[in-house]
Amino acid sequence: MSNPLLYGARWAWVNLRNEVLVLPSRTLALLWVAGVLLLPLVYGDPYILRIVAMTCVFAIFAASWDLLAGYAGQINFGHALFFGAGAYTSALVSIRLGVAPWLGVVAGGAMATLFGFAVGYVCLRLRGSYLSLATLAFPLIALGLLFAFPDFSGGELGVSGVRSLAVSRTANYYIIAVVMIVLVFGMWQIADSKFGLVLHAIRDDEVAVRASGINTTRYKLAVFAMSAFAAGIAGALYAHFLRVAGPSSLEVALSFQVVIWGIFGGVATIYGPVAAVFILYPLTEWLGSFRAFGELRLLIFAVIVLLVLLFMPRGLTPWVRDKLETQCPRCKQRNGSWRAVCRLCGAPLRLGAAAAQSPR
Amino acid sequence: MFQDILVTGLVNGGVYALLAIGFSLIFGVARIVNIAHTAFYMLAAYCFYTLLVRLHLPGALAAAIAVVAVTALSVLCYRLVIEPVREHESAVLISTIALALIFQELMLYAFGGNFLGIPSAVDGVLVVFGVSIPYQRLLILVVAAAMLAGTWFLLYRTRLGLAIRATANDLEVANLMGMNVQRVAMATVAVSVALAAIAGVVVAPVFVVDPFMWLTPLVTMLAIVVLGGLGSLKGSLIGALIIGYVEAITVFVLPQGAFLKGAVALSIMVAVLLVRPEGLFGVVFEEER
Numbered sequence: 001m002s003n004p005l006l007y008g009a010r011w012a013w014v015n016l017r018n019e020v021l022v023l024p025s026r027t028l029a030l031l032w033v034a035g036v037l038l039l040p041l042v043y044g045d046p047y048i049l050r051i052v053a054m055t056c057v058f059a060i061f062a063a064s065w066d067l068l069a070g071y072a073g074q075i076n077f078g079h080a081l082f083f084g085a086g087a088y089t090s091a092l093v094s095i096r097l098g099v100a101p102w103l104g105v106v107a108g109g110a111m112a113t114l115f116g117f118a119v120g121y122v123c124l125r126l127r128g129s130y131l132s133l134a135t136l137a138f139p140l141i142a143l144g145l146l147f148a149f150p151d152f153s154g155g156e157l158g159v160s161g162v163r164s165l166a167v168s169r170t171a172n173y174y175i176i177a178v179v180m181i182v183l184v185f186g187m188w189q190i191a192d193s194k195f196g197l198v199l200h201a202i203r204d205d206e207v208a209v210r211a212s213g214i215n216t217t218r219y220k221l222a223v224f225a226m227s228a229f230a231a232g233i234a235g236a237l238y239a240h241f242l243r244v245a246g247p248s249s250l251e252v253a254l255s256f257q258v259v260i261w262g263i264f265g266g267v268a269t270i271y272g273p274v275a276a277v278f279i280l281y282p283l284t285e286w287l288g289s290f291r292a293f294g295e296l297r298l299l300i301f302a303v304i305v306l307l308v309l310l311f312m313p314r315g316l317t318p319w320v321r322d323k324l325e326t327q328c329p330r331c332k333q334r335n336g337s338w339r340a341v342c343r344l345c346g347a348p349l350r351l352g353a354a355a356a357q358s359p360r
Numbered sequence: 361m362f363q364d365i366l367v368t369g370l371v372n373g374g375v376y377a378l379l380a381i382g383f384s385l386i387f388g389v390a391r392i393v394n395i396a397h398t399a400f401y402m403l404a405a406y407c408f409y410t411l412l413v414r415l416h417l418p419g420a421l422a423a424a425i426a427v428v429a430v431t432a433l434s435v436l437c438y439r440l441v442i443e444p445v446r447e448h449e450s451a452v453l454i455s456t457i458a459l460a461l462i463f464q465e466l467m468l469y470a471f472g473g474n475f476l477g478i479p480s481a482v483d484g485v486l487v488v489f490g491v492s493i494p495y496q497r498l499l500i501l502v503v504a505a506a507m508l509a510g511t512w513f514l515l516y517r518t519r520l521g522l523a524i525r526a527t528a529n530d531l532e533v534a535n536l537m538g539m540n541v542q543r544v545a546m547a548t549v550a551v552s553v554a555l556a557a558i559a560g561v562v563v564a565p566v567f568v569v570d571p572f573m574w575l576t577p578l579v580t581m582l583a584i585v586v587l588g589g590l591g592s593l594k595g596s597l598i599g600a601l602i603i604g605y606v607e608a609i610t611v612f613v614l615p616q617g618a619f620l621k622g623a624v625a626l627s628i629m630v631a632v633l634l635v636r637p638e639g640l641f642g643v644v645f646e647e648e649r
Contacts, residue, residue: 075450122630125637129393129590133582134633137626140579144623148616252575256395256457263454299465302458306441309455313448 022343024324024336029271032278036177040170049173055281056180057238062261062273063184064230069259070267071191072223073203074123077136079258081119082112082228084139084250086235088146091159091245101165105236112232113225120224124217127206139250146247158246165240176237183230188270190226199223200268264305266315275317280304326350363491365608371497373604374504378559379577380584380596381511382552388528388591389548392442393453398574398581399460400553404430404560405569406467409478427557434553435546443542460574467571475568500562507558508597514551515593524548528591579622580607583629589642598640602628 020026039052061083069075090108093099099107119138123131146153153159165175190196198219201209210216239245248254258273265276280301288297312319325334326349328342341348383397404426411422437459445451482495515521527534527544535541567573584603588595603625610624611617632640 122634126633127637129387130586130633130637130639130642132393133586133590134630136579136582137629141623141626141630144620144626147619148623252579260454260457263450267450295469296465298461299469302461302465306455306458306462309451309458310441310444313445313451 022336023334025321025334033181036181040173044170046169049169051282051285053173053176053241054238055278056176057234057241058258058261058281059274059277060180060183060234060237061231062258062265062277063187063270064227064234065258065262066265066267066270066273067187067191067199067230068223068227069262070269070273071196071199071203072220073199074220074224075132075259076119076227076255077132077259078119078138078140078255079135079227079231080250080252080254081135081139081142082115082231083235083238083254084142084245085115085228086112086232087239087245087249088153088159088235089232090236091162091239094163094240095159095161101163101240105165105233105240108236108239109229109232112235113229115232116225116228117221119228120221123224124220136252136255139255140252143247143250146250154246156247158244158248159239160244160246162239162243162245164243165237172241176241179233179237183233184270184274187226187230191268191270195219195222203268260305264308264316266317266319269315269317272315272317276315279316361612363489365605365612367491367493367497368611369601369605369608371500371604372607373601374501374508375559375563376577376580376584376604377597377600378504378507378555379581380588380600381508381593382555383581384585384588384591384593384596385524385528386548386552387585389524390545391449393456394552395453395456395578396437396460396463397456397552397556398578399463400430400434401556401560401577402467402569402571402574403433403463404557405478405564405573406471408561408564409476409569412478413476423561426561427554430557430560431550431554435550438546438549464571464574471571473571475570477568478565480565496565500566503558503562507555511551511555511593520544520547524551576622580625583626586639587629587632589639592639592641595639595641 020030036052036056040049061079064082065076065079068079086105086108089111090101090104093107094101094104119135123135126134147155150156164172166172191199198209198214201214202216202219206216235245235249238249261276261280262273264280265272265274267273283304284297284301287300308316324337326337326339327334328345328347328349330347331342331345333342333344335343335349339349379398379401383394386392386394386397407426407429408422411417411425412419415422417425441455441459442452445455480494480496482499485492485494486498487493513521515525523534523539523544524547526537527539527541527548531541534544580603584599585596587602588597588599606625606628607621610621614620614624636642
């Protein structure tokens with residue numbers, strides 16, 4: 001009876017059943033984590049592993065954009081700057097100084113954080129569309145400088161010959177997958193904390209937040225730095241995984257791509273952009289593998305995005321979540337949509353559900 | 361070199377002004393950040409190329425058909441894609457990005473990725489003060505000036521222009537005064553894209569036509585409208601000239617200038633924003649609550 005192992009297992013099972021399996025969204029999140037971690041054991045095809053690893057890298061990137069744009073409302077059109085800063089710093093540090101890849105990744109994250117502070121500082125006084133359009137400029141300024149000094153940056157070709165993260169393919173995959181899960185859940189926690197609440201408030205009404213005695217400047221700088229850090233890590237992983245850091249990591253196309261992922265998945269959710277990346281990136285790669293579709297890949301991608309938005313203007317995941325779950329009108333907790341009464345407070349969730357409540 | 365800078369800056373500034381004023385109009389009236397704006401410019405260039413080079417139509421006719429067709433297409437896109445999601449600002453934004461990508465990929469599929477050249481509509485050069493200006497560049501300048509004057513006339517001397525300005529000023533009050541703001545927004549889309557299409561047609565013989573030709577002017581145009589102040593037409597015009605000249609000076613004076621021209625132009629925009637966050641001629645919006 002008092003076996004601690006048995007006790008731990010029982011505790012885990014009770015928590016799993018009562019906290020995770022009661023809600024479809026949490027079940028899906030659990031299945032997703034399990035799927036990402038177990039994939040190499042079940043299906044070790046190098047091509048698939050490569051695609052999923054790239055998906056993980058972009059998932060970090062998209063989630064970091066959402067923290068900044070979705071929660072804090074600083075809709076950044078130049079998020080590729082942080083990605084590129086991470087990629088180039090990590091690649092240059094590991095080639096010029098010969099440091100270990102993990103240290104390079106940390107350096108990439110640190111450099112991106114500095115860039116985040118700088119951009120955040122410049123953009124403090126800008127808001128709305130001005131901020132979006134001004135941020136678009138930063139990666140292009142960086143790109144212009146890279147092209148102007150090809151000795152340092154490798155110009156068009158970029159920095160190649162970067163060491164990979166680990167020797168084996170599976171180890172590479174696991175490093176990226178675990179970093180992705182840690183960062184994404186970390187950002188989710190941040191977004192759900194009091195800090196995230198302040199960010200929400202800043203997005204909705206910055207003047208009111210300032211009037212409540214909150215130093216919005218500090219919060220905005222902090223969220224810029226955090227978001228840039230995560231994006232920088234993503235960029236550094238990308239450089240080490242592909243073993244090259246090229247100008248494509250700073251291009252407008254990448255900045256737009258992350259905006260598309262973020263809005264397609266549903267902003268201010270963190271999991272939305274991640275889900276969007278996990279749907280759209282493999283889909284486009286898969287479409288690209290057909291000869292006939294290869295050239296039309298981007299076209300099909302754009303048409304899918306357009307059509308989905310026409311029917312779900314708030315994005316994919318909020319729409320799906322509303323289908324799967326309902327919110328209790330009394331205690332505001334979420335319930336599976338099959339339930340007639342709230343799982344926590346017993347309030348009826350639908351009209352006429354009170355009658356169905358009595359037989360139980 | 362000084363004369364080169366003078367002429368290049370003026371010509372590029374004119375083209376940028378055509379693009380930026382259209383973009384600014386549509387932002388002012390409908391609050392749409394239309395990323396696909398320069399994609400229409402690209403489409404017009406392709407349309408002009410097809411009509412002129414493949415179908416051997418006379419230049420003026422080809423240009424007119426290209427502008428009308430692209431404008432009609434833009435109104436169609438607005439009705440089918442943008443209007444259904446108008447309440448969701450972010451959805452509008454990526455709809456326009458998606459539209460631009462679709463146009464780019466369609467052109468890539470239909471014409472391939474290689475550069476296409478268009479013969480100049482008018483050959484020969486004009487020599488002024490020892491600097492030779494090709495007539496085609498002069499044509500760009502004349503068309504840009506005429507179109508800017510036309511836009512000014514439309515906005516300040518016609519009823520439609522009054523409606524557009526009123527809607528840009530205050531959408532709700534304009535609606536209450538009995539203006540059909542949906543119709544006004546559609547007319548603005550048409551005017552704005554027509555300006556972009558005209559720009560596309562006149563520059564096509566000078567620049568090369570390729571499916572990615574919309575990206576560089578897009579960024580420059582955004583820099584200009586932010587620099588001049590979003591929604592301000594005067595700001596867009598002056599911003600266009602500033603950026604046109606800055607680019608020309610960078611290219612002619614600095615080593616590696618061709619790579620740096622975008623960076624320098626954008627840095628100037630950032631510098632202006634640091635001093636005046638609402639741009640040179642932007643109005644300071646009251647906090648929208």
